[in-house]
Amino acid sequence: xxSSHLALIDTLMMAYTVEMVSVExxxxxxxxxxxxxxxxxxxxxxxxxxxxxxAITTWINKVNERLRDILIEEQKLRxxxxxxxxxxxxxxxxxxxxxxxxxxxxxxxxxLLKDNTDGSALASLLHFYCPQAVRLExxxxxxxxxxxxxxxxLQLVQEFCKNNLxxxxxxxxxxxxxxxxxxxxxxxxxxxxxxxxxxxxxPSFVQPRVFDPxxxxxxxxxxxxxxxxxxxxxxxxxxxxxxxxxxxx
Numbered sequence: 001x002x003s004s005h006l007a008l009i010d011t012l013m014m015a016y017t018v019e020m021v022s023v024e025x026x027x028x029x030x031x032x033x034x035x036x037x038x039x040x041x042x043x044x045x046x047x048x049x050x051x052x053x054x055a056i057t058t059w060i061n062k063v064n065e066r067l068r069d070i071l072i073e074e075q076k077l078r079x080x081x082x083x084x085x086x087x088x089x090x091x092x093x094x095x096x097x098x099x100x101x102x103x104x105x106x107x108x109x110x111x112l113l114k115d116n117t118d119g120s121a122l123a124s125l126l127h128f129y130c131p132q133a134v135r136l137e138x139x140x141x142x143x144x145x146x147x148x149x150x151x152x153x154l155q156l157v158q159e160f161c162k163n164n165l166x167x168x169x170x171x172x173x174x175x176x177x178x179x180x181x182x183x184x185x186x187x188x189x190x191x192x193x194x195x196x197x198x199x200x201x202x203p204s205f206v207q208p209r210v211f212d213p214x215x216x217x218x219x220x221x222x223x224x225x226x227x228x229x230x231x232x233x234x235x236x237x238x239x240x241x242x243x244x245x246x247x248x249x
Contacts, residue, residue: 120141132205
């Protein structure tokens with residue numbers, strides 16, 4: 001009896017997800033953030049998502065690719081501005097490494113569950129849609145993420161959803177860190193909720209990031225654990241330092 005109830009719940013969750021995040025709706029969305037896809041000889045678009053999970057993965061990747069393109073263009077603008085300033089002051093040389101900031105690593109998602117366990121792609125997605133609420137420099141973006149880095153990013157996602165999206169993230173940190181196949185339907189519903197908020201409801205704080213031609217000042221990206229300066233980070237730092245939250249190796 002219990003198994004039949006669980007199967008029914010999974011079916012309802014999948015029906016909800018398919019309704020909220022159809023392939024057509026996602027493709028309409030990402031066309032705003034990426035150039036037109038090349039066509040096959042039969043006129044079909046290459047890389048068209050083949051199911052809802054692939055549509056969600058495509059959405060995450062296209063949005064984060066767009067974010068990276070913006071960051072690269074803004075970095076080029078900063079470098080050009082620096083070179084002009086250097087020429088104007090007749091300096092013989094300058095320490096380029098102090099002015100040039102590498103664009104942070106924005107990982108692509110291939111496996112929806114596995115590749116989101118460090119929270120970097122999810123947090124970057126939140127930043128793109130709500131750059132004022134989730135600052136890029138507050139996200140841990142490193143090629144090799146530690147357990148603390150991952151937990152920090154995941155709590156950033158949790159806190160944002162709690163404070164802005166009506167508690168749509170119902171997972172514990174452990175659920176998100178050690179994603180098991182059994183929660184895939186739940187995870188798809190969560191992503192469908194994010195898509196619904198960002199692309200359908202669009203509350204006032206959802207202001208997708210755009211290229212800023214005035215972005216001339218260098219930006220310090222978070223390479224290690226972000227300094228504790230916001231309530232989210234303060235709360236997480238307190239949790240890490242609390243003895244009852246420390247797990248024996």
